[in-house]
Amino acid sequence: MKKKSFPISGMHCASCAVNVQRALHKLPGVVAASVNYANEQASIEYDEDAYKDEAVQKAVESLGYKAHLDAHNDQDVIAVERAKELSELKKKLIVSVSLNILLLIGAMLPFAPEFLKQMWVMWLLATPIQFWAGGQYYRSTLSGLKNRTANMDTLIALGTSVAYFFSVIVVLFEGFFESIGIERHVYFEVSSTIITLILLGKYLELRAKGQTSEAIKKLFSLQAKTAHVLRDGKEQDIPLAEVQRGDHLLVKPGEKIPVDGLIVKGETAIDESMVTGESLPVAKKIDDSVIGSTLNQHGAFEMVAERVGSETLLAQIIELVKQAQGSRAPIQKLTDKVSAVFVPVVIVISLITFLIWFNIGPEPQFIRALISMISVLIIACPCALGLATPTSLIVGIGKGAENGILVKDAEALERASKVNTVVFDKTGTLTEGKPLVQDFFVLPSQDKEKISRMVLATEKQSHHPLAMAVVRFLEGKVGPAEPDTLKDSSGKGVTATFGKQQLGIGTQSLMKELEATVPTALQQMAADWQEKAWTVSFISLNGEAVGVIAIADTIKASAKETLSQLSQMKISSVMMTGDNQKTAQAIAAQLGLKAVLAEVLPQDKESQVRALKDQGKVVGMVGDGINDAPALASADVGMAMGGGADIAMESAGITLLRSDISLVPQALKLAKHTMRNIQENLVWAFGYNVILIPVAMGALYPFFKLQLNPIIASAAMALSSVSVVANALRLKSIRLKREQS
């Protein structure tokens, strides 16, 4: 017997729960079922052999609800809560709007049916809105008062109560107001419209808020649900959670890879875009590592699971994104201080407003004082202030994650937005970090095919990185051969014999040692190549140089474009390398770079970064994250360029999930956009309150004889928090990549 519990959304009464419970109980394999309406949870006890998740899903759906069987993550829980809140709000909105329309007709239209103009009818219509639809504002106010705290709901409850209860008194004590010279008038439509509009604003805000965390929802949904495990030579389907390290798993074409691991059999192409943002499929073969949750395109393969559960790359990414979204931007400290005292201060301001109008305002003083006071209470919007920073951050950080840019926290994002100098550790960022044959030349008088074959056979025996480059270049192009003898001359090259023929591959000094003559054509060619910072190897055959090979670390295809993009963003780039001045300058020239720090020893990288910072520059350092950790940590923002499955971000403020240099300007752009968005929100939220609270107090009255209507105040307030969220959502549509020209 097994037990499981899961949320069910869409239920709106206790009898729904009873129906669901009955339906679940009837399912094959289910022995016990209980459904709790209050917390929308179902728990079942079942017999594994007969039970099926799909049956539960279907049964619940047939009743019009939804079972969230995979709701073991936060995002599903939030989605369930949101759905619940939204349906509750919708119900309240429908009732409020209908009653409110009747109220407004009665209050505003002179030709309205007589009974709608009756005060007690208005009272009757306004009461459910006040205490049922607006009940949550009272509940929240009361629980806040117990703790001597006030929040936005307190303001709404206070503001609408003033209007409502004043009107009730007017209805009940008919003669009193006339006796003191105040015109008898009720404001039930004011209290009701305020509540209705604020509910509407809340409804829109909630819906928009649901979209802010879409990025993390998407990441969660990437996970595979099951895996085919090979146990005792048999294939078995198991849930993802049961996959263990060391398990041999089978991945079929078109399926998601369940966990991180290593291919042990077969080869394929994998679409990794969902995790790393890499748009082209990546070819993988035996011994290559694969990332869980990426899509196997074609070719079945067998893999061994290496990281499972919370260790997988995707799980780490989700965790990091969540953590980053929970961090606080330095910019937020001010708003936090303001928010903490905002509501009490507004209440005091509203009282002062009342007294001013009451003492020095025009007739009818009491009524005008009351209306201004209500307007102040209603128009003040601490929510916009509270939402301004975190909402933009959540959207911005999520947007980054979707594009392979992981931001450690809000602070890193804020600093990245100010970066004006980017230092690239050359190898692995600007260049591939892997030597490649750039040119392979054999004198036309020689048999190129034969020489190539001998070169390949010789270099295959050597393990020098340059030799490997030659092997990669020639393999598959020429046939095999086998040298009889082989001699490694350390630092110079290698010599081999094939029967009576002697082959040498190496530097100029090896040629000298072999007493090989080097024709001028070859010498010229070698000199030209060295200018380009290429490494040159000569090939000699029987004491005569017959060819040259040029090998160099290739500049990444996107490097030049990226650097020009940075300079357009007014960010200067610096190349840091351990290469000698001449080589470094040659590479820099090819990249169109002026600033070069050459001959930097690994241990000096950090001090070089510090030196730049001391010049007053805000430095972003791009490196591979492992060798460069100290330099990354000492920069204002360290940007670690990933590629591996490890994304420990201790030293880096930003981790780039793929080895693609064009992510650097994208990350900086994201930071700039997000910070600008936060500033817009703050200006809006502060400005809104700073300008409109005085307007509500009556600042316009002395000049224009204009007093703010509380209904307009409530509309403004309802819109203000929605606009903050909507503005933050704009971040989702910014273009990080430069348009293809």
Place this chain on the structure above:
Amino acid sequence: MNVLVNLIGVALIILTTWFFLFKKEGPAVKVNKKIRVTVDGGYHPEVLEVPVGVTTTLEFFRKDPTSCLEEVIFPDFHIRQFLPLNQSVELTLTPKEKGEYSFHCGMSMFFGKLKVV
């Protein structure tokens, strides 16, 4: 009549200021490994005293439907946690340094404090 209204008004201003802004911090509650924090118009207990370097579990239980309170945030610990209504949610944290760290709701209106000793 006018005098009375003015007097009431001034009294309310003083009362509001005193009631909300001159609130004394509640007593710190010592936490031994785990504590339940009820979320109802604020955090109960409001001030938690936790030992440095010890992993502490905070079990949040939200009873208040106010939407501000639906999230609890510990900015210094990079925690932003959604709190479903009427359900327990456990958070664990291991403070590395002594000091006072505030935590608050999603819109920074309700505050609590973590005293790391």
